[in-house]
Amino acid sequence: MAIIPGGQQIRTLSADVDLTNRGNSLVQAQNQVYTMDDIVETVNAEGGGSDLPYSSTIMKITQVGNATPTVSFLLNEIGISFTSISNSTGQINLNMTLGTYPSDEDTMFIVGDFHNGFHGSSALAAGVHKDQTLYVRTYGVDQGGALQLTDLGAGGTESIIVELRHFS
Numbered sequence: 001m002a003i004i005p006g007g008q009q010i011r012t013l014s015a016d017v018d019l020t021n022r023g024n025s026l027v028q029a030q031n032q033v034y035t036m037d038d039i040v041e042t043v044n045a046e047g048g049g050s051d052l053p054y055s056s057t058i059m060k061i062t063q064v065g066n067a068t069p070t071v072s073f074l075l076n077e078i079g080i081s082f083t084s085i086s087n088s089t090g091q092i093n094l095n096m097t098l099g100t101y102p103s104d105e106d107t108m109f110i111v112g113d114f115h116n117g118f119h120g121s122s123a124l125a126a127g128v129h130k131d132q133t134l135y136v137r138t139y140g141v142d143q144g145g146a147l148q149l150t151d152l153g154a155g156g157t158e159s160i161i162v163e164l165r166h167f168s
Helices: 025-029 036-045
Strands: 054-065 070-076 082-088 091-096 107-111 124-130 133-141 147-149 153-167
Antiparallel strands (some): 082 091, 091 133, 124 133, 133 147
């Protein structure tokens, strides 16, 4: 495979076009054929296509009612895993496997917005990363407008997306 030089131009043609090069030797010398494997190799050779100063793990946390939540990984560049997941009203505890969790100082924990149907009002969540545990607190807004700790799944089945960013 070849690393594609930065100044090359790429042209695509319909699949039914004959690519046989019938030009003279001068025209033939100016043409080069690259494959998708060449493109992948070129992107990977130049840093994976991303200049971000961090790696990410993105998870979807789902809870039905007040049952123990489940976690599915949408992306796991950090490589974390969990030894246990537990919950109490309004708090989900995600205990990471020893050796897979990033340092507290270099990690940002981002929790997305969600709506769990708690009294028909919007809800919010907050997250904290402490050593090997990720804590997600979920709140609903009661009829008086006050925040109340409530289970993520209080309105039935609900999910939230969370992201860990580990900065290098």
